[in-house]
Amino acid sequence: MAPAMSRQAVRRWGNSLGIRLPVAIAREAHLQEDQAIELTVVEEGVLIRPVRRRLSLAERLASYEPMAAEPTEAMAWQPVGAEVTP
Template identity: 40%
Template structure:
């Protein structure tokens, strides 16, 4: 894929096609890290921590209502 560097205020910018952003799970206003490595530009997503609500969206209603949760093995003085 080819692109063009365009003037954007006092800087320059590159437009990234929607399908590329979708492939790397980025969207408008997401934070990224930009580096130059061996003469190549690398754009990397900055890990976004999900809220509890976002984490629970992947669960079904049956899973959320269940009283069974695997908390892993006992590790000290806690009790279940």
């Protein structure tokens, strides 16, 4: 499938400039209404990217699945040196 393409005019929007994204372009770029985006100036123009939401520590821990061969203890060996209690 060929990428969607459209020509649009840059319009004044208050003290800024704005463009309209046709629905076909927005769908193909996985953009949705009120979604946070990041704008970057590149050599050929402006790159528009969705901002990826950062997971909280609780969300990251909840999604963690240890590998089958992964040890379950932090220290799977005997204490050495100053760790040894008399």
